[in-house]
Amino acid sequence: MVSYPDSQGAERSLAIRRPPSVASHSSRASTVRRHRPHRSHFGGTSYQPQNEFPVFTHTGDVEIVISNGRKEQRYLLHKLILTQCSGFFEAGTSDEWAHAGEAGNSQNQNAALARIPEAQAPTEKKRWRYELDWGGEDDVPMLIQKDAPTLFGGDALSQTQPPPPRNKPPAPHAGFFRSMANFSSLHVPATQQDPDDDTFRDYDNLFRVFYNYPPTLDPINIANAYVECKSLLQLGDMYDALEVIGPRVDHHLLRFQGRLWKQIAKYPPSYLKLGYLARSKAIFAEAMVHVVGQWPQGINQLRGQTPETVMELIEDKVDEIDELKAKIEGKLFRLTLTTSRGERVTPSNNWLDWMAMSLFRQWLAENTTPPPAPILKSPRAPPSSRNGELPVPPPPSPAFNTGRVFRLLGTGGSSYLAHDECKRFLRLSPEQYNRDNLKRFERRVDEIKNLAKDAVKPLMRNFLELDLGSQGGGLPYLTCTRVDPQDFPWDE
Secondary structure, three states: OEEEEOOOOOEEEEOOOOOHHHHHOHHHHHHHHHHOOOEOOOOOEOOOOOEEOOEEOOOOOEEEEEEOOOOEEEEEEOHHHHHHHOHHHHHHOOHHHHHHOHHHHHHHHHHHHHOOOHHHOOOOEOOEEEEEEOOOOOOOOEEEEEOOOOEOOOOHHHHOOOOOOOOOOOOOOOOHHHHHHHHHOOOOOOOOOOOOHHHHHHHHHHHHHHOOOOOOOOOOOHHHHHHHHHHHHHHHHHOOOHHHHHHHHHHHHHOOOHHHHHHHHHOHHHHHHHHHHHOOHHHHHHHHHHHHHHOOOOHHHHOOOOOHHHHHHHHHHHHHHHHHHHHHHHHHHOOOOEOOOOOEOOOOOOHHHHHHHHHHHHHHHHHHOOOOOOOOOOOOOOHHHHOOOOOOOOOOOOOOOOHHHHHHHHHOHHHOOOHHHHHHHHOOOOOOOOHHHHHHHHHHHHHHHHHHHHHOHHHHOOOOOOOHHHHOOOOOOOOOOOOOHHHOHHHO
């Protein structure tokens, strides 16, 4: 109703007729209007603060900034979670650490408190702030604690200024010729990745694991998964969080099952180090069997890169196998055949059978003894030394490993001393060579092989998860190393 005075001072009313739609929905519109969310002055709904990973606006008290000048990742996490998962954060947010820098910040804090009216002084809430310090080219990026103002409620992200950008040149762009090549082949040029993407990924995985989220690791390509897991473990080691990171890495890699065991067989020293960091008993034990069987092949990849306890465990296991091999070698050299009357075969009672025993012992001696060192002559100096430069040393000879020989002994049959070898050996004595003697000779050699096969059974045990049948005839080294529960070096 719109009213206005008339000429006589009386008041008249003019009824404004509403459209039917407005009139019929007036009450509902008023109800909707009362419950409609507030809108900002710029249109759209108002900003709702995030209170979930990675930014807990209402409850977070530790701000972490990962920035390189081109991109930035911010976290607002909880001291309680960080200190439970990481010894680094436990020390950095402790009272002892805070008291160490209290003297330098006391004046600034007192000045901030003086500006707050007494009537508005709320309860103090401690905050911490960390920024990633990239250091030099050869330095490892590390989180550094920065001075964070003591806030009295409110949003830490809204009251703190963003960190200064990192003084680092931008990522290089693809060259002109590469772009033209892509253009000519009608392919869209590949996006240049930031060289620091791996660092951002690793820190994000670190905090995701802290909050019981699965890390973003490659679930298909095991080679990529290894690189990502290794990088995450190194980060966990740096921040004293391996107890939390290790089980996640172990769980992810074990999902590859058979492919994992094949990868460990290809790179046992690398996976031994990874298994140690991850505290993975399955990966560590699998890699240890390969490392000991191939020893000393992987010594350069492990010495100085693994704890002394791991090196001592390897050496102990190698000594155990060497002692077992020496014991079995003695049994093999004492193997003998007997005559029909139960007597030991000698040159005087059965020349042909004794020849079969001699052939086996000669083959065993040649294959279990390192080859003699070559006789070095004194030829003319190589050109490099004649010109005043140091001569290039010859490459070292490969390590002598008798595992292959024992594998052959454990296989038996025609894997060694086959028909051709027996025939060639018997022909050295023309008076003994004929078809009947050759058949008898081969039968006696097979008898010795069967005795040898029984003798080497302790060395033929396999403690690998790997299916040896998939390796095309097995491995050329022994896999009888057993890692017992008390052997794991992190349980000490």
